[in-house]
Amino acid sequence: MLHPHPCEDHLIAAIRDRLDGGESFNTLAMRVFRHQFQQNRPYQNYCKALRKSPDKINHWHEVPAVSTDVFKLHDIPVRSFPAEMTRHTFTTSGTTNEVKGEHHFPSLALYEQSITSAWDQLELPRPQHAVILTANPRHAPQSSLSHMMGTLSQTFASSSTWAMDTDGQLDLAAIHHAVEIATASGEPVALLGTAISFLHLFEQLERPLTLPTGSWAMETGGYKGTRRQMQKTELYALFKEKLGLPSNAVINEYSMTELSSQFYTRGIGHSHVGPSWTRTRVINPITDADALPGEPGHLVIYDLANLHSVMAIRTQDIAIAGSPEDAPSTGFTGSREGGETFTLIGRDPSALPRGCSRAADDTLQS
Template structure:
């Protein structure tokens, strides 16, 4: 069985061992991803010296802006996902081979289905043909979403929500929800019982900006869903898997094939419970690029499992899926 097939089997069935698969994937990426190999050599960490997944060198997320981090020739990649960015800003590129794209679909589907029932999915974001480099739009298309986007769709979405006879999942960026609520002038939509709402966060000047607490108040009042039916998705274009949290204060939870370290930004050592640090993600679904990524996001371990996302580290360039949706 190929490494990609073993990774897919681990994601789908849980059969396999995270550390062993991580080390095999690290060895493959070290051998075939030249910029990453140079990075690892500079740190003195190679497949011959690394024995734990925690010691696999985590490439800075910013490296996706400057290098073609790919294990196959760039011209053989079938898809490129870009991070969000303001006009003229430098964005990350996540290059996907055919195998990597197929594994991404396995990962996003399995991760979503771990948390949510198979309800009709309505997406408040541009469809892939309007945003071909958006990993989030690709994700929702894979999950079978019906897309609603732009001012012209507000009336259509309002009619759709009013006419719903069965529960649905409404999935969108935070500023898309705010724009929709503003456009419908206080109208209240009573979603069928057991409906769910998933927001991806982010405003970045794309709507009036409100606090997260106010957003969740709007979601519950304007859509008539209880607070524990509101969820948040946290992902990055540089990784192929997603975190989800429930309610306003629920921790970000990862599937078994995605693990996180929280590191003291000064010492690089593991942060203890209650100590904020930089998030480093280790994603077995990242087969063509690098499995270990050091982010510029701050988080803190939650006593109930998972972590609380605290936002961007001071001075980091803002980015997020919500920007690309513009």
């Protein structure tokens, strides 16, 4: 396999060891920043415009973050390796007319290591019998979410049912069959999908599905590219009603195409937490400084596994920074070794295209 830089092997090993090998997050972050500054000319130009360079900064806080919209500038790809080494490209979802963001990779080894190591580090339940409500990665190679599901399936599951066909329709018969087999063996089922795919499932189920004891679900949240919206409490009430799953048996995953690591929470009202090779900040966009404790702002994510693009990503999601004391509230039973926590408020409404009549959509709802 082609490796663009020994930095990748080093990071894979560090992530496999959960950063217990002696190097701190900051040391690795400075190394990744130097690599990206040297290998990624567009990013280097941007950093220079901000008067930042590896020689001028010594803390991950100072690494310039790029907006997720930068991944939509196809003429200026955010790539920290030679273009001819590109082997995989994940694209953002969205409507036909929207410009889609592109995240390029020379290999997915680091990406996959991040998925599986985070799963273990955060002590998430292993999906033994996985029922997956997304497209199979063979049919959707551009989908980072499908790839993540595939990685989880290959790494952890003894059986997997891909329950969405190539047209995006759920295969109810396959879901029922998978549940019957798991029930017969007395082993729990893990249902994995987007919030919208679960909504479709709930609408199509003629009667509640009885899952084996210990079953759980993971929803990825968000209704991007659709006109559907639902409060998390309403969605989780449906998990209870339709699948018999209490809220603490439902995990929410938060990530995006522009990242290579994921953040998780369980149930309702808890913070998200990421693995130890990530850090987060919440920035008040008015001052462009860290938001005050308890104050909402825009989430900035530092993800060492994003070696092949840019490690610091400025999202358009609103969050409130959590303090270390929030750690037990993530809902996970294991000891927390990850980065800071944050409470996700949601997608910034201003991130959506709009003309005039900004507040008009509430006219019929209020």
